Amino acid sequence: MKRRSWVIIFTSLLAVIILAFLLWVHKNLSPFYKGPDTIVVPEFPYSEMLPGDLAFRTGTGLYSKMLNAASTDTVYYSHIGLVAQLDSQWVIIHAVPQELDGPSDFERVKMESVKQFFDPSYALHGELVHTGLVAGRDMIDAAVGFVRDSIRFDGAFNLTDSSKLYCTELLWLLYRREGIDLSEGRRSHRGFPSLGEEGCISPTDLYRYSGNKSYFKY
Numbered sequence: 099m100k101r102r103s104w105v106i107i108f109t110s111l112l113a114v115i116i117l118a119f120l121l122w123v124h125k126n127l128s129p130f131y132k133g134p135d136t137i138v139v140p141e142f143p144y145s146e147m148l149p150g151d152l153a154f155r156t157g158t159g160l161y162s163k164m165l166n167a168a169s170t171d172t173v174y175y176s177h178i179g180l181v182a183q184l185d186s187q188w189v190i191i192h193a194v195p196q197e198l199d200g201p202s203d204f205e206r207v208k209m210e211s212v213k214q215f216f217d218p219s220y221a222l223h224g225e226l227v228h229t230g231l232v233a234g235r236d237m238i239d240a241a242v243g244f245v246r247d248s249i250r251f252d253g254a255f256n257l258t259d260s261s262k263l264y265c266t267e268l269l270w271l272l273y274r275r276e277g278i279d280l281s282e283g284r285r286s287h288r289g290f291p292s293l294g295e296e297g298c299i300s301p302t303d304l305y306r307y308s309g310n311k312s313y314f315k316y
Contacts (some may be wrong), residue, residue, distance in 0.1 A: 100183075109198055118139060122184075125211075128130075129266070130225075130287060135218075137218040137222060137223070138316075139216055139217075139218065139221075139224075139316060140314075140316050142188075142212050142213070142314070143215075143226070143314050144212075144314060145186055145313070146182070146313050147181055147188055147212075147226065147228075148183075148228060148232050148233075149181060149182050149183050149232060149233040149234075149237075149238055150180065150181065150226040150229060150231050150232055150233025150238075151180075151181035151226055151227060151228055152178055152179075152180070152181070152216060152224055152226070152229060152269065152304065152305075152310070153178065153179040153180070153181055153190050153192075153216075153224065153283075154174070154175040154177070154178050154224055154227065154270050154285065154301060154305060155175060155177050155179075155215065155216060155220070155221035155223070155224035155225075156174050156175055156176050156221065156223050156224070156227075157176045157177050157220060157221065157222070157307070158218075158219065158220060158221070158222060168258070169208070169248055175225070175301040175302065176304060177192065177194065177265050177301060178192065178265050178266055178269055178301045179191060179192030179215055179265065179269075179302060180231070180233075180241055180268070180272065181194065181212075181226065182209075182238050182241060182242070183222060183238075184209075184238075185243070186227075187211070188211070188212050188252075189209050189210060189211055189212065189216075190209070190210060190211070190212055190215040191207065191208075191209045191241045191242070191244070191245060191268075192207070192208065192215070192265055192268065193204075193206070193207045193244075193249070193251050193252070193263045193264055193265045193267070193268045194207075194208075194251065195210060195221065195251045195253065204248075204250060205250060205253070206248050206249060207244040207245050207248070207249045207251075207263060207268060208243070208245060209245045210225045213314075216267055217222075221316055222315060224315070225314060225315040225316075226312070226313055226314035226315075227305075227310045227311065227312050227313070228313060229273075229274060229309050229310055229311075230272045230309035231273070231278060231309075233272075233276075234291075237272055237275070237276060240263060240275065241268075241272055244263065244268065249261075249262065250262045250263075250264055251256060251263070251264060252264040252267060255298040255312070257270075257296075257298065257299065264298070265296075266281075266299040266300060266301055266303065266304055267299060267303070269304060270299050270304070280295075280304045280307045281299045281303045281304060281307070282303075282306070282307060282308065283300070283302045284303040284306065285297035285298065285299060285303065286299065286300035286302065286303055293316075295316060297312035
């Protein structure tokens with residue numbers, strides 16, 4: 099076997115070992131880690147919610163832990179959704195991996211209640227943020243359209259192809275149609291080495307949007 103092949107194998111094994119160690123540290127030593135049974139979710143401020151608000155959460159799944167373990171930021175959000183009001187009910191629209199509603203389901207853009215989005219089974223902690231934009235009917239209809247069309251989750255994190263969407267890409271795309279760049283040009287690379295120089299938009303990139311104003315956090 100050529101020396102280059104040995105180097106590739108060794109590098110891959112080392113990367114797996116480092117990732118496993120980071121996940122262990124995050125779960126067992128991180129002051130931000132909580133078990134679902136210890137989480138107390140406050141009453142949701144429905145009277146303060148506005149269509150187009152951002153809903154951030156730190157998830158409980160492997161994908162979320164990988165993002166958090168690789169992060170050096172003080173903001174540990176791994177997922178984001180869009181707040182909307184339909185038939186007097188407040189909901190969150192989001193593109194999510196690993197949360198299937200049955201054996202025939204697949205990773206896709208979905209819509210669920212605020213309570214379900216922040217359920218301790220899925221969220222260790224969360225936050226609601228005003229952006230300065232109150233979403234109009236067109237924006238909400240577009241978001242609901244992604245749900246209706248069962249747009250698949252984009253595990254490749256490719257911003258150039260909107261046939262599939264990842265969580266931050268969904269919000270970025272909806273706001274960009276309103277002339278607003280929620281990412282303000284920011285891109286993340288840590289935790290996404292396969293994306294090279296292009297990177298992707300992380301929840302932290304949208305959390306840092308200059309127009310954001312937090313009004314609920316736990």
